[in-house]
Amino acid sequence: MTNQAAGAARAYLRIATEEAFAPPELISMWRDMIDHGTCDDPGFVSMVGFYTAARTERTRFVFERLQDLGDLRLADMDAAGIDRQIISLTAPGTQILDTADAVTMARLANDQLAEACRAHPDRFSGLTAIAPQDPGSAAAEIERGRRELGFHGVIINAHTHGEYLDDPKFWPIFEAAEALDTPIYLHPSTPSRNMIGPLLEAGLDGAIYGFAVDTGMHVLRIITAGVFDRFPSLRLVVGHLGEALPFWLYRLDYMHAATVRARRYATMKPIQRKPSEYLRENVWITSSGVAWAPAIMFCREVLGPDRVLYAMDYPYQYVPDEVTAHENLPLTVEEKADLFQRNAQRVFCL
Amino acid sequence: MTNQAAGAARAYLRIATEEAFAPPELISMWRDMIDHGTCDDPGFVSMVGFYTAARTERTRFVFERLQDLGDLRLADMDAAGIDRQIISLTAPGTQILDTADAVTMARLANDQLAEACRAHPDRFSGLTAIAPQDPGSAAAEIERGRRELGFHGVIINAHTHGEYLDDPKFWPIFEAAEALDTPIYLHPSTPSRNMIGPLLEAGLDGAIYGFAVDTGMHVLRIITAGVFDRFPSLRLVVGHLGEALPFWLYRLDYMHAATVRARRYATMKPIQRKPSEYLRENVWITSSGVAWAPAIMFCREVLGPDRVLYAMDYPYQYVPDEVTAHENLPLTVEEKADLFQRNAQRVFCL
Numbered sequence: 001m002t003n004q005a006a007g008a009a010r011a012y013l014r015i016a017t018e019e020a021f022a023p024p025e026l027i028s029m030w031r032d033m034i035d036h037g038t039c040d041d042p043g044f045v046s047m048v049g050f051y052t053a054a055r056t057e058r059t060r061f062v063f064e065r066l067q068d069l070g071d072l073r074l075a076d077m078d079a080a081g082i083d084r085q086i087i088s089l090t091a092p093g094t095q096i097l098d099t100a101d102a103v104t105m106a107r108l109a110n111d112q113l114a115e116a117c118r119a120h121p122d123r124f125s126g127l128t129a130i131a132p133q134d135p136g137s138a139a140a141e142i143e144r145g146r147r148e149l150g151f152h153g154v155i156i157n158a159h160t161h162g163e164y165l166d167d168p169k170f171w172p173i174f175e176a177a178e179a180l181d182t183p184i185y186l187h188p189s190t191p192s193r194n195m196i197g198p199l200l201e202a203g204l205d206g207a208i209y210g211f212a213v214d215t216g217m218h219v220l221r222i223i224t225a226g227v228f229d230r231f232p233s234l235r236l237v238v239g240h241l242g243e244a245l246p247f248w249l250y251r252l253d254y255m256h257a258a259t260v261r262a263r264r265y266a267t268m269k270p271i272q273r274k275p276s277e278y279l280r281e282n283v284w285i286t287s288s289g290v291a292w293a294p295a296i297m298f299c300r301e302v303l304g305p306d307r308v309l310y311a312m313d314y315p316y317q318y319v320p321d322e323v324t325a326h327e328n329l330p331l332t333v334e335e336k337a338d339l340f341q342r343n344a345q346r347v348f349c350l
Numbered sequence: 351m352t353n354q355a356a357g358a359a360r361a362y363l364r365i366a367t368e369e370a371f372a373p374p375e376l377i378s379m380w381r382d383m384i385d386h387g388t389c390d391d392p393g394f395v396s397m398v399g400f401y402t403a404a405r406t407e408r409t410r411f412v413f414e415r416l417q418d419l420g421d422l423r424l425a426d427m428d429a430a431g432i433d434r435q436i437i438s439l440t441a442p443g444t445q446i447l448d449t450a451d452a453v454t455m456a457r458l459a460n461d462q463l464a465e466a467c468r469a470h471p472d473r474f475s476g477l478t479a480i481a482p483q484d485p486g487s488a489a490a491e492i493e494r495g496r497r498e499l500g501f502h503g504v505i506i507n508a509h510t511h512g513e514y515l516d517d518p519k520f521w522p523i524f525e526a527a528e529a530l531d532t533p534i535y536l537h538p539s540t541p542s543r544n545m546i547g548p549l550l551e552a553g554l555d556g557a558i559y560g561f562a563v564d565t566g567m568h569v570l571r572i573i574t575a576g577v578f579d580r581f582p583s584l585r586l587v588v589g590h591l592g593e594a595l596p597f598w599l600y601r602l603d604y605m606h607a608a609t610v611r612a613r614r615y616a617t618m619k620p621i622q623r624k625p626s627e628y629l630r631e632n633v634w635i636t637s638s639g640v641a642w643a644p645a646i647m648f649c650r651e652v653l654g655p656d657r658v659l660y661a662m663d664y665p666y667q668y669v670p671d672e673v674t675a676h677e678n679l680p681l682t683v684e685e686k687a688d689l690f691q692r693n694a695q696r697v698f699c700l
Contacts, residue, residue, distance in 0.1 A: 049423055050612075050614050054612065054614075056612065058608075058611075060611060101539065101631070104416035109443045111484050129515075130576070156525060159548075162548070164548065164552075174572055182579045183511075189676070192548055193547075194545075194546075194547025194548055194550050194647070195544075195545050195546075195547055195549065196513065196544075196545075197542075197543075197544025198509075198544055198545050198571075199545065199567060200540055201617065202514075202516065202567070202574065202575075202615075202618070203574065203616050204567055204568070204570055204571070204574070204603070206609070207601070207605045208570075208601070208602060208605035208606060208609060209566070209567060209570055209598075209602075209605075212598070213563050213567070216559070217548065217549060217554055217559060217563070220552070220558075220559055221548075221552045221554070222555055224379065224553070224554070225552075239514065239596075240601070244597045244598065246597075247591075247596075247597040247645055247648075248559075248562070249596045249642070250640055250642035250645065251450065251557070251558070251639055251640050251642075252558060252559075254639070254667075255556070255557045255558035256558060258408075259553060259556070259558060261408075262404065262406065263402070264400050264404075264553065265552075265553030267552050267553045268552070268553035286658045288536060289599055289601055289604070291600070291602075291604075292599070292600035294648060294651055295597055295600065295648075298644060298645075298648045299599075301644055302567065302644050311456030315601075317604075329472065
């Protein structure tokens with residue numbers, strides 16, 4: 001099967017759900033922070049420092065495509081056979097900035113993305129960028145994104161200055177997302193300052209391992225803090241096949257129950273359901289970066305076939321052969337229609 | 351099927367491969383360190399502080415059994431249908447002590463365990479405890495354990511004062527294990543000081559998640575540093591179904607190649623094989639703590655049926671029903687003989 005773009009030639013559309021962009025103004029701000037040493041977050045310095053300093057074919061490829069919301073992106077989509085991208089602000093987004101810049105930059109990113117979605121309504125959908133640094137403003141931006149800009153969810157790029165969303169000060173964000181019936185995509189970034197040490201010294205802080213560690217923990221913090229008890233209709237989308245949490249369902253349930261029973265931590269109180277139940281009922285996962293049949297099939301088995309969505313991770317992992325790998329999964333046409341199209345339509349209300 | 355102990359009633363023995371003990375002298379030393387505040391490792395203070403302070407039924411159960419190498423342990427094994435335990439010093443073992451105490455305590459632990467193995471040669475096998483703080487002495491103790499005490503491998507409980515085994519200063523340990531054809535079991539403990547922060551504040555530093563994060567990273571550090579290129583016959587055993595690394599085989603290979611190609615880190619140089627190849631060829635995994643068919647079957651599929659061993663994690667997870675869960679796996683008798691008996695006999699040269 002070739003990766004032709006026209007969904008009409010298939011029984012389903014291919015919707016890629018974790019696809020990145022960045023406004024030139026944000027890239028420029030990041031560059032300034034690196035050049036002037038005004039940000040001391042070790043993960044930011046490592047990751048963005050590398051991407052802005054290294055002038056390799058690879059970094060040029062990524063930077064050029066991150067900033068494109070037109071012909072270049074559409075040509076890549078056509079070549080890989082992607083009918084629609086759900087586009088979101090790339091990590092670390094606004095979350096490394098001070099509050100005022102973050103609020104400004106989130107609005108700017110949303111305005112640019114909304115314009116591109118209006119220009120290509122049959123190819124692009126968008127998620128709302130926010131500045132979690134100002135939860136009230138973030139909630140208002142979620143509403144603007146949903147009601148005025150036509151976006152289909154919210155993007156949050158990991159921790160914000162080392163703080164995680166289980167902190168109740170961030171809960172106006174969850175409240176707005178639930179009230180507007182719009183999901184939150186929790187995307188990785190480099191681990192926070194108090195976790196990155198031994199990962200960074202070994203070169204393991206990035207997508208090879210550190211991203212999953214930080215984001216997996218983040219999801220567990222959200223679950224164990226009772227966020228889904230408070231916001232039972234909230235939908236969370238997590239990439240990279242759920243950052244391996246599906247592999248841990250049994251152990252999470254066993255150890256969570258044991259830890260709560262032992263009253264060992266003030267931060268781990270009883271919650272209404274098992275961790276695995278929140279992971280099956282409030283969380284959806286995408287296959288970004290993991291075009292590998294055994295893991296995809298495992299996740300479909302343990303979470304349910306309606307829980308796993310296709311993603312490419314454009315432009316970071318622009319590998320058209322991985323589309324073919326998804327097409328070659330041992331699934332019926334109907335099951336592939338769920339994976340590539342319908343699950344995304346349901347979760348993001350496309 | 352009941353969990354009767356007599357292997358004769360089955361076609362295979364049940365050998366449990368990650369079973370813990372602790373000398374009373376070590377427990378006492380840990381208590382003193384907690385009581386006098388002479389150890390400031392946050393993971394040790396959290397975990398051992400909890401176990402020594404909480405006088406619950408659960409902590410009494412664990413402490414009593416950790417220190418027993420006789421009737422109590424044998425009765426539990428009989429009740430759960432375990433024919434043989436491979437016993438090792440529990441985490442954090444000696445690795446939280448100063449060097450002199452660690453060397454002394456490793457020898458003491460080995461002498462106690464060897465005596466128990468001599469008393470019950472048909473029920474107990476042992477692994478050699480070491481003090482990685484003194485790699486030369488550790489290598490000598492590995493030789494004593496193998497040649498004089500009749501042990502079948504080496505136990506290392508995670509990092510040592512925040513240092514990991516990819517540091518070449520520890521490589522005499524690998525050299526001795528390879529030369530003596532004896533495997534190293536890399537067991538988790540709480541993450542090191544520079545990684546534990548946001549895990550600890552959320553109560554996620556222990557077996558629920560932090561153990562896997564630290565140990566998974568540790569294995570990756572060993573692989574990416576080229577340890578298996580230098581010691582190609584070295585065998586590593588990892589619990590908890592490989593700390594989720596089997597789930598990541600595809601992404602590890604993809605991202606390792608990309609990272610090496612980018613020359614982003616001085617610590618991540620080219621190695622001879624893909625990470626997944628080391629994980630399939632130099633690493634064996636046990637099912638400690640994860641008595642869950644989907645994950646066990648997944649690991650057998652992606653690593654190979656000869657790579658997955660049974661373990662209980664006694665006394666921490668003494669759950670006889672989990673033996674039944676293993677018996678109920680969709681495997682033939684021959685395949686269960688590999689899981690419960692033969693793979694362990696091969697890896698540990700029993």
